[in-house]
Amino acid sequence: MLDSSNDLLETVKQAAYEAGTLLREGYSQKGRIAFEQKGTSDFVSYYDTAAENIIIDCISSAFPDIAFLGEESGLTPTDSDYTVIIDPLDGTSNFLHGVPHFSVSIAVTKGEELIIGVVYQPLLDEMLWAGQGIGAFLNDKPLTTPDARPLTEMLVSTCLPYHAKGDCTTTINQLAVLMPQVAGIRSPGSAALEIAYLSLGRFDAFWSQGAALEFWDIAAGIVIAREAGYTVTDLAGKQSPGQWSSILAAHPERYGQLLGCLKAC
Structure with missing residues (x-):
């Protein structure tokens, strides 16, 4: 105990x-x-x-x-x-x-x-x-929570599926929707770190649906992002991450806009 x-x-x-x-x-x-x-x-x-x-x-x-x-x-x-x-x-x-x-x-x-x-x-x-x-x-x-940037100034992070590990089609469709609207998209390769980086303003949002992320890939980052004032759910809007197959972490002022873009794919 x-x-x-x-x-x-x-x-x-x-x-x-x-x-x-x-x-x-x-x-x-x-x-x-x-x-x-x-x-x-x-x-x-x-x-x-x-x-x-x-x-x-x-x-x-x-x-x-x-x-x-x-x-x-x-x-x-x-x-x-x-x-x-x-x-x-x-x-x-x-x-x-x-x-x-x-x-x-x-x-x-x-x-x-x-x-x-x-x-x-x-x-x-x-x-x-x-x-x-x-x-x-x-x-x-x-x-403290960084100020929300306009969508056109946002640097967004994601994880990409490789070697057919995940849903490549969904990822490509989501990239095609977001790429014309944001300042940049990055896939550096450490999801926990990138989600946590929202708290520093190094990224403005993180999402993943096509990549097969495990709970340990995202759990610590979720706590940090939420405590820094960010909204973190799956793409169905669920709060509890234990069984998520997708994730979106974003400033509350941009969350709904990004969620709408990604769910449309």
Whole structure:
């Protein structure tokens, strides 16, 4: 049983930092990093599993009864109401190719409710984090909701399906609708980080429907974006993300406009 959600939040942040330190060291190595292929466009390296083990060890040492859902280790159920959702290396393909855009992503649910989100970019030493009802932060700096840009000035992020992993037709149709209306569309390759970047104004919105995103890909980013004042639902307008097959995160002043564009495809 948890005595303090603040203690849990601080432990999650520490776990993300320790895992990120390992990833930063691994990224700095010269030469190609060995990996295995789990499935279509789905890779795992030593660093994925080692980082996840660091996170689990760090949190379970402080909260031994807590449950875990990890991308690499799967579900470790307990009787706890709290579950830690882990993507130890969101952006594995970038990491393996030397692209400096990846993150450690950790969220916590209480029952079905997301209550904590931490996304750490180790190369920039930027930790974006949020707790339900306490706001969003970059390291120790509180974040406020950026002003809404007009649609024509918006930089939007998305995930694209590759190797037939997902719905390419839907994605292409949505791109065709949005491309003439916005200032730019990017697919950098770490969904957790890109959703969290809304809180900094680096992106104005994030959406995905064609790409097959898992809960651990988006959970931490959702908490941060919501606490920064953004609206985050699936394209049917549902609030609870456990069973989503799509996502839209946008400023509340632009959410309806973007949702209308995407649902028309």
